[in-house]
Amino acid sequence: MSETPIFALQDVSFAYPSGHAVLHDVNFAFEPGQQIGLYGTNGSGKTTLFHIVMGLMAPQRGKVLFHGRPVRGEKEFQALRREVGMVLQNAEDQLFNPTVLDDVAFGPLNLGMSVDEARERSLATLKELGLDGFEDRLTHRLSGGEKKLVSLATILSMQPKVLLLDEPTNGLDPQTRERIIEILAALPTARIIISHDWDFLAQTTSRFMTIKDGRLVTDVPHLPHRHVHAHPLGDEPHHHHD
Numbered sequence: 017m018s019e020t021p022i023f024a025l026q027d028v029s030f031a032y033p034s035g036h037a038v039l040h041d042v043n044f045a046f047e048p049g050q051q052i053g054l055y056g057t058n059g060s061g062k063t064t065l066f067h068i069v070m071g072l073m074a075p076q077r078g079k080v081l082f083h084g085r086p087v088r089g090e091k092e093f094q095a096l097r098r099e100v101g102m103v104l105q106n107a108e109d110q111l112f113n114p115t116v117l118d119d120v121a122f123g124p125l126n127l128g129m130s131v132d133e134a135r136e137r138s139l140a141t142l143k144e145l146g147l148d149g150f151e152d153r154l155t156h157r158l159s160g161g162e163k164k165l166v167s168l169a170t171i172l173s174m175q176p177k178v179l180l181l182d183e184p185t186n187g188l189d190p191q192t193r194e195r196i197i198e199i200l201a202a203l204p205t206a207r208i209i210i211s212h213d214w215d216f217l218a219q220t221t222s223r224f225m226t227i228k229d230g231r232l233v234t235d236v237p238h239l240p241h242r243h244v245h246a247h248p249l250g251d252e253p254h255h256h257h258d
């Protein structure tokens with residue numbers, strides 16, 4: 017018997033106001049403990065899917081469930097966002113405070129922590145990400161990779177139960193990417209990670225899902241290799257039969 021999903025999408029269809037239909041009858045249940053890599057070609061609707069889960073956009077058909085109940089209003093989505101933290105594809109969209117500490121402490125303060133607790137939590141998170149000493153830096157002056165790391169810190173500092181990461185390794189150098197792998201590999205937190213970086217997904221998730229033509233089409237355990245050279249969901253390798 018499976019546990020109640022943390023969140024689920026039920027018959028979700030979504031089109032942008034331009035008429036561009038992106039998702040078609042998507043059904044998906046995210047169960048506790050799952051660590052999923054989400055793959056799909058550019059423009060296939062991965063980010064859109066995340067935005068619908070978080071309540072940033074409403075589907076024309078179907079619904080989002082949170083712990084088995086339909087999520088209807090902003091108040092209910094706020095409850096969902098306490099458990100599900102999303103790191104946006106574009107760090108610039110996530111950072112809106114003057115300093116790094118303000119940004120990283122924003123979530124914890126919002127969750128009701130005291131200023132001291134929030135500061136302590138934020139400094140610890142920054143340290144974990146190798147960003148000691150960054151707390152007083154001005155966010156708008158950071159490099160692209162640093163912004164990416166700080167945006168991850170703004171979510172990790174809230175210690176969400178589920179992490180939704182939208183292309184977290186984009187623009188990172190190999191060492192920084194490796195650090196993110198180490199951090200995520202050590203975290204037990206359930207997650208969905210959108211990425212085209214197979215090796216990264218192999219090290220930070222345990223299943224693959226693909227989205228194609230607006231439908232979730234694959235859900236397979238993926239290769240446990242540390243270095244994945246082949247496209248695991250691509251063409252079948254040619255088998256030679258005797």
Ligand SMILES: Nc1ncnc2c1ncn2[C@@H]1O[C@H](COP(=O)(O)OP(=O)(O)OP(=O)(O)O)[C@@H](O)[C@H]1O
Pocket residue numbers: 032033034036038056057058059060061062063064065
């Ligand atoms: N605000 C919008 N208005 C109209 N169309 C949009 C809007 N945002 C996204 N789209 C279109 O919807 C489709 C899905 O976009 P989405 O960002 O979800 O794809 P994605 O799978 O995350 O892509 P990528 O891998 O390139 O980030 C794309 O064709 C995109 O051009």
